[in-house]
Amino acid sequence: MSITVSSLQEDINSPNHPLYLHQQDHPGLILISKKLTGFDNYSSWRRSIMIVLNAKNKLKIVTGERTEPDAISNIKALWERTNDMIISWILNTVTDQISNSLNLVSNAAELWKELQEHYAQLDGHTIFQLANEITKLKQEGNSVEIYYRKLKGFWDEMDALEAPYTCTYTCNCENGRTSGERDQRKKVISVSHGIG
Template sequence: MRRTSYANVVINGANDDSENTPHDEVPNSGDLDDASFITSNGHPLYLQNVDHPGLVLISKKLTGTENFGPWKRSLSIALSAKNKLGLLNGSVPMPDAESPLRAQWERVNDMVISWILNTVSEEISNGMDFVNTAQEVWEELTGQFSSIDGHRIYQILKDLHALEQGDKSVEIYYHKMKNLWDEYVALEPTTTCKCSAKCDSHLVVEARHQRKRLLQFIIGLNDSFSNARGQILMMDPLPSITQAYSLVKQEEKQRQKHVSSNAFLGNVKSDISTTSPTVSSAGTNNVLPDSTSSKK
C-alpha cells in the first residue's frame, strides 16, 4: 500500500501524485509520520553534521530597539537558509506525543532556540531561560521590540537629516547613509499598487525615492566636493546614487594620490638639502684642504 511521508507532505504538498522515490515507501509501518524520512536538507527537521547548539548564524547581536530591524532580517535570512523558519511561524508544529517525529522535532526546536539566543545580548537572553519553543522565543522578542518601531523610524529619519560627511571618508559616509536607508525600508516597506497588472506607478515611486537618496548624498558631502556635486547635478538623466558614489570616490582617490605625490617630492627636496655641502659666506665650499698641499 502506498504511504505518504511527513517529509513528502512538507516538500511536495499533500496532493502530490508524482512517482514514488525509494524513501516514499514506509516498510511495515502504518504511521504517516516516520523519522526515517528525515534524510535531506529539504526536510525542516533535518540537521547537518555541522549543526550544534553553539553555532552563531550571524555576527549581529540584538541589543535593543535600535538594532532589532537589521537583526531580525539577518537572522531570518540565516534561518531560511537552514530551512528552519517553519519552527518560528508555526508551519512546522509540534507533532503528537505518539509521533516518531516528536523526539526529532524537540531536538531541532532546542537547536533553533540556541541559535536565536546566541545572537542576542546577555541581558535579553536571561529573560528567555524558561521559554519552551522557538516560536515563543521569536514572538516574545518581536513583541518586545517591534511594537515600538515608530520610535526607531523617528530616530532613523532624524539621523538621516543630520548626517553629513564631516571628517569621514566618502566610503564610510556613503555606507552609513545606505545602512540607515535600508533599515528604514525594512521597517517602513513601500506599498505596491495592485490596481492593474500593467500599472507602473511603483516604478515612479521607486525612482522618486532613489532621486531623494541621491540628493541627500551629495548635499551631505563636504564643500571640497562642490565641483563633483555640480557635475552630478548637470547630468541628464541624473545618475543613480551608486554611480554618483563611484564618481565622488574616484575624485577622492585622485586627491589622495596628488597629496601623496606632493609629500614624496617634499621629502626628496628635504633630503637633497640636508645632504648638499654647506657654502661659506665667501661663496666657497667648506671642504678639507688637500693633504699634499698641506705638506708643502
C-alpha cells in the same frame, strides 16, 4: 523511479527537510556574531538571524509554518530536538540579560514571536533620526558609489523599522503599486538633494 521535490522534503534524512540536523549542528553553535542588545539593533539582528535560519532550512519552524506534530507522530521526538536546537541557537545570539528572561520559553516559534512583540515596536525617535540623516546626507567629496551605499543603508534601516512584520503575499494591486512608486519618488528626491 523519479524523485519529486515534495518527497525529498518529507525525507527526514534529507538536508531539505526542516527537521534535519547536520552532524556539526550543536546547541553551542553561534550562528551570527551580532548579539541582540535591545530595540536599537533588533531590526539588523532579526535580518541576520533570519538569513542564517533560512540557509539552515529552519526558518519555517521559527515562523510557525512548520508546526509541532501530534504526540503520536513518529517525528515528534525529532521535532522536539530540532526545536530545542533552534532555541539554543537564538539564545546564543542575544545578550545574557535578554536570554535570562527567555529561558523558560519551550517553543522556537513562541520565542521568535515574543522577541518580535517586545523589540519590533516602532521607535518614532529612531525613525526621525534616520529621516534626518537621509536629509542631511551629501555626496560632498565621496564617489557616487560610496554616497549611494550610505544612502541605501539608511533606506534599508528605515524599511526594516517601518515594516517589521514579514508579508508572505505578493501585492499586485493598484494601491501596492502606488505605494511603491511613492517610495521610489522619495528616494529619487533625496538622492538629487544630496548630490552636489
